[in-house]
Amino acid sequence: MSVRFGMLLSAPMPTLDKVMKIAQQAEESGMFSLTVPDHTLMVPPGFTPNALSLLSALAVKTSKAIIGTGVTDVVRYHPSVLAQIMATIDHLSLGRAFLGLGAGEAMNIKPFGIEWKMPYTTLREGIEIMKRLWTGEKFSYEGKRFKLEDAFLQIKPLQKTIPIYLGANGPKTRKLAGEMCEGWMPIAETPKTYRENLGDVERGCEKAGRKVEEIDTALQIYTAVDPSFEKAMERARQFSGVIVSAAEKAEQAGYSLELPEGVSKKFYFEQLLLDDAMLMEFLKLSSLVTDEMIRDFFIVGTPEDCEEKIEEFIKAGVKHFMLINVGPDPKYVLKVYAERIIPAFSD
Numbered sequence: 001m002s003v004r005f006g007m008l009l010s011a012p013m014p015t016l017d018k019v020m021k022i023a024q025q026a027e028e029s030g031m032f033s034l035t036v037p038d039h040t041l042m043v044p045p046g047f048t049p050n051a052l053s054l055l056s057a058l059a060v061k062t063s064k065a066i067i068g069t070g071v072t073d074v075v076r077y078h079p080s081v082l083a084q085i086m087a088t089i090d091h092l093s094l095g096r097a098f099l100g101l102g103a104g105e106a107m108n109i110k111p112f113g114i115e116w117k118m119p120y121t122t123l124r125e126g127i128e129i130m131k132r133l134w135t136g137e138k139f140s141y142e143g144k145r146f147k148l149e150d151a152f153l154q155i156k157p158l159q160k161t162i163p164i165y166l167g168a169n170g171p172k173t174r175k176l177a178g179e180m181c182e183g184w185m186p187i188a189e190t191p192k193t194y195r196e197n198l199g200d201v202e203r204g205c206e207k208a209g210r211k212v213e214e215i216d217t218a219l220q221i222y223t224a225v226d227p228s229f230e231k232a233m234e235r236a237r238q239f240s241g242v243i244v245s246a247a248e249k250a251e252q253a254g255y256s257l258e259l260p261e262g263v264s265k266k267f268y269f270e271q272l273l274l275d276d277a278m279l280m281e282f283l284k285l286s287s288l289v290t291d292e293m294i295r296d297f298f299i300v301g302t303p304e305d306c307e308e309k310i311e312e313f314i315k316a317g318v319k320h321f322m323l324i325n326v327g328p329d330p331k332y333v334l335k336v337y338a339e340r341i342i343p344a345f346s347d
Helices: 016-028 051-061 079-092 106-112 119-133 171-180 191-207 229-237 247-252 276-286 291-297 303-316 330-345
Strands: 004-008 033-036 066-069 097-101 139-142 147-151 164-166 216-225 299-301 320-325
Touching (some): 004 016, 004 330, 016 033, 016 051, 033 051, 033 320, 051 066, 051 079, 097 119, 119 147, 119 164, 119 171, 164 171, 171 191, 191 247, 191 303, 216 303, 216 330, 229 291, 229 299, 291 299, 320 330
Parallel strands (some): 004 033, 004 320, 033 066, 216 299, 216 320
Antiparallel strands (some): 139 147
16 A cells, blocks of 8 residues: 655745745655644744745645645635535645644634534534535525525535545544545554544544545644654654644544643643743743653654554554654654655555
C-alpha cells in the first residue's frame, strides 16, 4: 500500500510570499497534500492569515497537491458560505480541494462573541447541508441548528463532491468521520492511541454500511529530523504543548499528566484564550511533558529514527501523514522526506 505524505502550513506564519515558496517547494518534493489550519488566533501568537483566502492563492500557485483546511468549522462560517467558498477553491485548483472540519476551538470563537452551542449537532448538520449543496439540488432543511428554505448554490465543485476530512479527537466525532466523511485527520496520537481510536471510525463505517478502507486515515503530526538525535529533540521539546492539549490521549497512551485543578483535559480546545495568564499556564503545563512522550507522539530524531516511527504509525493504520515541519533545519527535513522517506514508503 502506498503511503502518502503532505505538509501542514501552520500559523504563526512567515510572510505570505514565503508561505507560497514553502508550499511550492513541498509540492516539488513529492508532498501529496498541503493543509492550512484555519485559526483566527493562534498559540504561540504571531502572524495568522485567513486559511480560506490562503487556499485560493495556493490553488493557483500549485498544480499537483491536494489542498485543504486542517481544520475549519461551521461555527464561524455558515455551511452555505463555506460550501460556496470551497466549491470556488475546487474550481481554482482544477479539482484538488478537500475540506478539513472540526467542532471549533475556544480561541477562534469565544473572544469574538460567536454563538457556540451544540457543537456535535452543528457539525453533523453542517456536513449534511454542504454535501447536498454541492450536488446543485434545491432543498429545504429543518435542523436543530440550521434551517434552509429552497436553498441551492449556483456553483458545483469540479469533483463529484469535495472530500470532507474530520479532525475528530473524540469518540462521537470519530464515529461521525466513519459514517459521513471521506477522511479522518486527528492531531496528537501515538501508534497505540491511533490504532484504538480508529476503532471508533470503523464503528461509524459499519453503521453507514461502508468499509474503513474507503476512509483516508490521515494524521497531523510534528516532525523534527536532524543527523543529531539530541538536536532534533531539542527542537521538538518546544512544541510539547500539543501533548498537553491532548491530555486524555496521553493518559490513553499510558502516561500520567497531572493537570492542576480547574484545568480541563480539553484545555486547548475549550479554555485556551490569548491572555497572558492563560499563556503562562499553558507554558507551565508544557513542562510536564517528558522526552518519552515526545518520542511517542512525534516523528523525531535521525532519519533512521523517523523511519522506524513512521513504520509504527503505518501498522496502526495511518495512510496519510500531514507533517508539521519543525526543523531544526526545515530545508534538511524536507530533503530527507523528498529523497529518502517518501520514496521508501511509496509503491
